[in-house]
Amino acid sequence: MERGADLVVPIKRLDRAKSRLRGAVSDVEHAELVLALLLDTVTAALSAEGVRRVLVVCEDERVPAALRGTGVECVDERGLPGLNAALTFGAESLRTPSGTVGALQADLPALRPADLSAAIEEAGGRRAFCADRQGTGTTLLLAARGEQLDPRFGPGSAGAHAATGAVRVGASRPSLRCDVDTGHDLGVAAELGLGVATGKFTGSFDLRCTTSP
Numbered sequence: 001m002e003r004g005a006d007l008v009v010p011i012k013r014l015d016r017a018k019s020r021l022r023g024a025v026s027d028v029e030h031a032e033l034v035l036a037l038l039l040d041t042v043t044a045a046l047s048a049e050g051v052r053r054v055l056v057v058c059e060d061e062r063v064p065a066a067l068r069g070t071g072v073e074c075v076d077e078r079g080l081p082g083l084n085a086a087l088t089f090g091a092e093s094l095r096t097p098s099g100t101v102g103a104l105q106a107d108l109p110a111l112r113p114a115d116l117s118a119a120i121e122e123a124g125g126r127r128a129f130c131a132d133r134q135g136t137g138t139t140l141l142l143a144a145r146g147e148q149l150d151p152r153f154g155p156g157s158a159g160a161h162a163a164t165g166a167v168r169v170g171a172s173r174p175s176l177r178c179d180v181d182t183g184h185d186l187g188v189a190a191e192l193g194l195g196v197a198t199g200k201f202t203g204s205f206d207l208r209c210t211t212s213p
C-alpha cells in the first residue's frame, strides 16, 4: 500500500486567471502575481511530507518555464474543455493501482507543508476534501486510494464533493483553507504568512480590490 498522495495543480492562462484579484497589483504585474501564487503553492506542496509528485496542468507557456528545475512537473492541458476535464487528465496520468491522487488549487500562497501533510494523513486513503475559508469552495480534493479523482470543482464545490461521499478534512488547517480570490483574501493570507514569491509583492498590494469576474 502506498502512503501519501500525488497532486495535480491546475492553472489557467495567467492573464485570464484570478479576475477578481485584478487591481491588487498594477495591470502589468497581474500575471506575475498569479504565477507567484502558484509557485508558493507548489513549492510548499512538494516539500510536504507524504506528497510524492506535484503535476501542474496549464495552458500558458510561461508556467513550465517558471517551474523548470523546481522538481514540479508540468503538462499542457491540450485544449481540454475546462477545469474538471484538465484535472481528470492530470490525475489519470498520476494514478496508480494503490496510490492516492488529489487536486490542489493554485492560489494558496500561505500554504504550510505541515497543514497539507496533516490533511492527507487525516484522509487516510478515503475520498476527502478540504473546504475553503468560506466553506463553499474546495482547496484540496483527494480520491480514495486507487480510485479516480472525479472532480466537481466550480461554484458550491464543497457541497458537491461532500455529496460524492468525500469526507471533510483540514478544517483546523488555516493555511490550506486560505485560497486567494480577492484583495481581502490576500490580506488574510499575508497575516498567515506569504510564501517567498508572493511576499515580494507585499509593498505594492492594494487590498481593496474586489473586481467582479
Ligand SMILES: Nc1nc2c(ncn2[C@@H]2O[C@H](COP(=O)(O)OP(=O)(O)OP(=O)(O)O)[C@@H](O)[C@H]2O)c(=O)[nH]1
Binding pocket: 009, 010, 011, 012, 016, 017, 018, 019, 020, 021, 057, 058, 059, 077, 081, 082, 083, 086, 104, 105, 106, 107, 180, 181, 213
Ligand atoms: N488548467 C486549467 N486550470 C484552470 C482552469 N480553470 C481554472 N483553473 C485553475 O483553477 C483555479 C481557479 O482559477 P480562476 O478561475 O482564475 O480562479 P477564480 O478565483 O475562480 O477566478 P475569478 O472568478 O476570475 O476571480 C486556479 O487554480 C486556476 O488556475 C482551466 O480551464 N484549466
Ligand SMILES: C=C(OP(=O)(O)O)C(=O)O
Binding pocket: 105, 132, 136, 137, 138, 139, 152, 153, 154, 155, 156, 157, 158, 179, 181
Ligand atoms: C473552482 C473553485 O474555486 P475558485 O473559483 O475560487 O477557483 C472551487 O472552489 O471549486
